[in-house]
Amino acid sequence: MASNMYLFWGSGSVPCWKPMIALEEKGFGGYPNKLVSFSKKEHKAEDVMKLNPRGQVPTFKDGDIVVNESAAICDYLERRYGNQGTQLIPSDVKEQANVLQRMYEVSNVEGNILKELVYYIFHTKKEEQDEALLKEKYEKGRTELQIWEGYMQKMGSGAFIASKSFSMADVYFFPYLAFFVRLGLNLSKYPALSEYYNRIKDRASVKNSWPPHWAEEPSKADFMKNI
């Protein structure tokens, strides 16, 4: 079935990595795909725009069905291919509710760390960065990370971010954590997340979808060591 699928994606993009992990978990590894170059603006090229007029990746197609939003692709895959590969949304009502809660709660990681802190540093010249504001942003990011450290401590060693099994909450959360580690995050301050990170990074679905340029080039930034 995977031969009917097609994914346009960018290396290192969290929204792309999420459905790529889901595709691997559902047993669709080896699906046809195109790695687009952001610097060459290939996400605005005709082959993408034809399927996704917003000119964004991920852009995904399964036969004649087109789904482009990162979370929509994940949701679609699990609903359509629920019985295949890893079950990413548990059936047990209580466990399911916890997975849903954590999945959507990841938007706080995006808001409080990625947009608030990482984008500020990426988009503000060093000499224009406001030191007091930056300190506040690091503090806010630290508080957010500590919330997730607390969740992981509560789940216990060997468990996953929202359940005893690997779930959609891990698909949503792990790419952010890995991105922060790439940007210098020192996990020794977050022992439960450290154990989690070191275990998940070797999971087949994650290894097979690891951003290729991360494996090839060192990161140019390491400011997340300050968090």
Next chain:
Amino acid sequence: MASNMYLFWGSGSVPCWKPMIALEEKGFGGYPNKLVSFSKKEHKAEDVMKLNPRGQVPTFKDGDIVVNESAAICDYLERRYGNQGTQLIPSDVKEQANVLQRMYEVSNVEGNILKELVYYIFHTKKEEQDEALLKEKYEKGRTELQIWEGYMQKMGSGAFIASKSFSMADVYFFPYLAFFVRLGLNLSKYPALSEYYNRIKDRASVKNSWPPHWAEEPSKADFMKNI
């Protein structure tokens, strides 16, 4: 069953309104609830914090299950009570994919209109607003609205934003549209959205959950008339 449920909510909050429409559609109208006052910081009070340490609304509980993220509550309700009330995620694969795509695509309305434009005007003193930047933001917001006007035109009169029936995509989209209308949006420039708005605002689930202070007080702002 609704008597086991409890919702903390704020009037006029889009994240609160979404699960409130879903609750009504699933047949849980009349669920126990508390309207919290943001200005009195009641979302940081003990009864909320006990269930939701982030101190945010919506905060929702169904028996001993606590789910707090807006989209997580909607997702939880439809998964757990799928056979009850309105079916919010269609079963047909193609229709389902379109509903999922539009549901998550609403994040662009949040990003390109609410955060980019509405929050800029809310949080920037009039004399500090940059006219060229503001013009750019209006243009970006207009482009976003036109995308949804296009979707609605394609769906055809009498249909809904992503399917022939009312779906979760309407639950996610309508509260934003209504908020923009409250802020002065002139729908005569968007005829398909205008027909949609006037039909959905009278839907029982929407009327029953309409932000009470909107009904009581006129809006202080009407800048969305410029979009």
